[in-house]
Amino acid sequence: MTRPRILVVGAGFAGVGCVRRLERRLAEREALITLLSPFSYQLYLPLLPQVAAGVLTPQSVALSLRRSQRHRTRIVPGGVVGIDTAAKVCVVRTISGEFVTEPYDHLVLAPGSVTRTFDIPGLADHARGMKTLAEAVYIRDHVIAQLDLADASDDDAERAARLRFVVVGGGYAGTETAACLQLLTRNAVKRYPRLDPDLIKWHLVDIAPKLMPELGDKLGAAAMDILTKRGIEVSLGVSVASVDDEAVTLTDGRVLPSRTLIWTAGVAASPLIGTLGAETVRGRLVVSAEMDVPGLDGVWALGDAAAVPDLAKGGEGAICPPTAQHAMRQGKAVADNLVATLRREQTHPYTHKDLGLVVDLGGMDGVSKPLGVELHGAPAQAVARGYHWAALRTNVAKTRVMTNWLLNAVAGDDYVRTGFLASKAGTLRDFEYTDAYLTPEQVRLHTGSFRGAVGTGGDD
Structure with missing residues (x-):
């Protein structure tokens, strides 16, 4: 008997959750499991603002996929750049730049998302x-570099521009980023006696009429109050009209001299989804409540890349939001349905009631809504950190994060920059490879030998 080949694309919350569940539930003789990811770690995305602020080290939120020797999943270090669903083959660009093909019997698509951008000049x-x-x-390097460059400059206009920071996006990522980095600059400027702390300006901009509307009016107002008391200027109903290397121009006509624009205005499904030619909703792949893709044999999709019906909310067209909470649970649910399919058992629809929302605003501030209970200030921050700490997958990661939190609380930060990408602009296109995907014609050039050989199975 040949073993079915299961390919899981993506090592985020959804992909790793699926793989770990498959390993626990399937005997080695039942399937070959392969995980495809450019990086051999699972990133705990909600804590990235604390990495940028220097509260946590990068290794604390990068959970190694290779640390345990007991996991039998084969890890392929590369990104899937095309899929031939007729031949059941993925085309993978390895980290060395080579193209390899990976045939599958069952494909789990959890490639996640990329930063959503718009056609804004600059x-x-x-x-x-x-x-x-x-x-x-x-x-982090860039923000500290602006302090250094402002300190070295004798030009008042340049100094003011380097000390003005603009964050676009009033959701969780943008709000936490602005809050955490504002604390970084507020504390760091004390080490720069030539700089006037009042010159440091932070702006949070969002086109929406409310800040973090998912939290409700009361907690949204509490978050707004925390930010404004810290001196962060929040502009709602406004977006960016254009940006260049000297200023950010807003849609209300204001021109903000600045060398820093941090863009966190939402996410879009991985461009890989657009190469499939399948039905999508707002860029996310249409799936059933069981998370299989209609019309594509053996293909499942979940997480940020899939429009998973939200049965708990009810109502026609309701889909699960792209949150870590849903991704983790969807990973387990897809694994269970995949196991059921292999064993010819009944599959089940995904349903999960939202446990609440947590927002860590740094220091002793936060806003949280666990199980519908509205909290703000220190209690909310304690809940937020407790939730994130508990959600970390390994004890090593939990130990590192807790140690970092305690060390930062006691000893503070040294505000050291590493010089990372000092000679490059470090823009979106330098980090998110959204133009790396192949056209269907290019994919078929790599998978032609597999056509006509579908269903031959894996290794025995």
């Missing part, structure tokens, strides 16, 4: 993102 060339570990490390 955005691609001047905006920085907060979606990857490298971006968080780079932004």
